[in-house]
Amino acid sequence: MGAYTDDEWLAWIDQLSAEDYVVIDEFLPKDIYQTLRSFFLEHLKQDDFSKAGIGAAGNRQIAASIRGDYIYWLTKERDVTLLPVFQLLEELIQKLNRYCFLSLSGYEFHLAHYPSGTFYRRHLDQFRERNNRMISIIIYLNELWNEGDGGELIVYRDNEVHEKIQPLANRCAMFRSDCVEHEVSETRISRYSLTGWLLYQPPGLGQILG
Ligand SMILES: O=C(O)CCC(=O)C(=O)O
Numbered sequence: 001m002g003a004y005t006d007d008e009w010l011a012w013i014d015q016l017s018a019e020d021y022v023v024i025d026e027f028l029p030k031d032i033y034q035t036l037r038s039f040f041l042e043h044l045k046q047d048d049f050s051k052a053g054i055g056a057a058g059n060r061q062i063a064a065s066i067r068g069d070y071i072y073w074l075t076k077e078r079d080v081t082l083l084p085v086f087q088l089l090e091e092l093i094q095k096l097n098r099y100c101f102l103s104l105s106g107y108e109f110h111l112a113h114y115p116s117g118t119f120y121r122r123h124l125d126q127f128r129e130r131n132n133r134m135i136s137i138i139i140y141l142n143e144l145w146n147e148g149d150g151g152e153l154i155v156y157r158d159n160e161v162h163e164k165i166q167p168l169a170n171r172c173a174m175f176r177s178d179c180v181e182h183e184v185s186e187t188r189i190s191r192y193s194l195t196g197w198l199l200y201q202p203p204g205l206g207q208i209l210g
């Protein structure tokens with residue numbers, strides 16, 4: 001038995017197909033959400049996060065002017081506590097392959113911490129060195145977020161701001177990696193998330209490129 005019915009998956013996938021993105025509130029079952037959030041806080045406490053890069057071409061200074069987050073790459077083998085999260089992602093891959101005729105074959109995910117004052121400038125998740133990213137997924141873990149705290153996910157369409165998505169706890173944003181330009185506006189609180197990509201080739205590249 002999966003976490004959701006086929007009808008629920010279908011409604012989200014329909015919206016993803018029609019709009020190129022979908023926002024789903026209360027995405028993870030409560031216990032899985034709690035496990036993920038505790039896992040995040042534990043690794044933050046242990047100082048396991050590293051400064052994120054922007055690919056082979058970027059030097060550190062340029063990277064800092066584009067994105068200011070710190071990340072922790074996950075692996076299914078090591079991070080066994082998160083098995084239920086990985087299982088849900090695998091279920092999602094199955095549904096997308098079945099209903100959207102995609103050939104997704106893997107995923108890569110990291111935890112992301114944006115300290116206060118950081119952002120990620122407008123970008124696409126799929127580009128030259130990373131063209132195997134098909135679908136981007138973010139699950140937010142910010143329980144104390146309030147209007148004015150920043151750190152919104154800004155979705156662009158036709159070069160204009162289309163929607164500002166608040167990074168609320170257990171909200172999931174999912175979008176096409178190849179065509180949805182987006183940005184993380186400057187955050188004024190410590191902003192926590194799980195971020196990742198569904199791939200049509202095996203993972204590995206993203207983790208090398210940052
Ligand atoms: O955290 C978000 O809302 C978006 C993060 C992002 O765009 C990325 O890591 O590529």
Ligand SMILES: [Fe+2]
Nearest residue numbers: 123124125182
């Ligand atoms: Fe992105």
